[in-house]
Amino acid sequence: MGSLALLPLIPIGLLVGVLIGCIGIGGVLLVPSLVYLGGMDVHIAIASCMFSYLFSGAMGAFEFAKRRSIRWSMCGWLCAGAMPGAYLGALSLSFIPGIALELLIVCLMMFVGLHALRREPSQAAPAATLSNQRLAAIGLLTGAGSALSGTGGPLLLVPILVWLQVPVLTAVGLSQVIQLPVAALATAGNALHGTIDLTVGAGIAVLLMLGVMLGARLAHRVSAGSLKRMVAIALLAVGILLVLRLGYQASIG
Numbered sequence: 001m002g003s004l005a006l007l008p009l010i011p012i013g014l015l016v017g018v019l020i021g022c023i024g025i026g027g028v029l030l031v032p033s034l035v036y037l038g039g040m041d042v043h044i045a046i047a048s049c050m051f052s053y054l055f056s057g058a059m060g061a062f063e064f065a066k067r068r069s070i071r072w073s074m075c076g077w078l079c080a081g082a083m084p085g086a087y088l089g090a091l092s093l094s095f096i097p098g099i100a101l102e103l104l105i106v107c108l109m110m111f112v113g114l115h116a117l118r119r120e121p122s123q124a125a126p127a128a129t130l131s132n133q134r135l136a137a138i139g140l141l142t143g144a145g146s147a148l149s150g151t152g153g154p155l156l157l158v159p160i161l162v163w164l165q166v167p168v169l170t171a172v173g174l175s176q177v178i179q180l181p182v183a184a185l186a187t188a189g190n191a192l193h194g195t196i197d198l199t200v201g202a203g204i205a206v207l208l209m210l211g212v213m214l215g216a217r218l219a220h221r222v223s224a225g226s227l228k229r230m231v232a233i234a235l236l237a238v239g240i241l242l243v244l245r246l247g248y249q250a251s252i253g
Helices: 007-024 027-035 043-064 070-090 098-120 132-149 154-163 167-192 198-221 226-251
Strands: none
Touching: 007 027, 007 043, 007 167, 007 198, 007 226, 027 226, 043 167, 043 198, 070 132, 070 154, 070 167, 098 132, 098 154, 098 226, 132 154, 132 167, 154 167, 154 226, 167 198, 167 226
């Protein structure tokens, strides 16, 4: 990638960072941006994005922990499931059709987005109602799906937890932490069996960290109801974008 090709990615990287820090959703925009604007191979783009989430996850976890918005009792089991899931997902990246995974992600996001818009924030259930086994299973699914799609963890974890009626700020806080094991294990798998563009990954990481820092502060300044509506609208918008992208890929395939 030339330096000129990277210029359009600067505002995109910052925007994605803000979205990840505020509502946990935004990483899905990075891979298509690298592929269509930067001209990168999709597998290299996914691997490079996963590397950058090591740093955005650390920044997000720090910002949410500083504000005591992370349920640490849930993190261990989520991460325990996410680690093997991310590694297996990275190893399977070359063998599983991306369209099948994207269709599943689209269905999940559209369903949860509509579901979240219908429910009032007061109906959210205590996060402690999820068993350790259930949390580990959610982590496994999140890790595998994130490594396969290059989305870092939050894109899958947030809608799943919102669907299970976990408070939105708790879901977003947990999504910051889960980026770390997902990105670490996926990066390990990509380093062994794929290609990571460290220059691009490091540049994206800087942009994401700046954006996440701003987004986390925004998340703690809006009401629970507003935050939930933001998550729901983002899920629906990303779902529609993915549908359009899949339709475009089918038309030229």
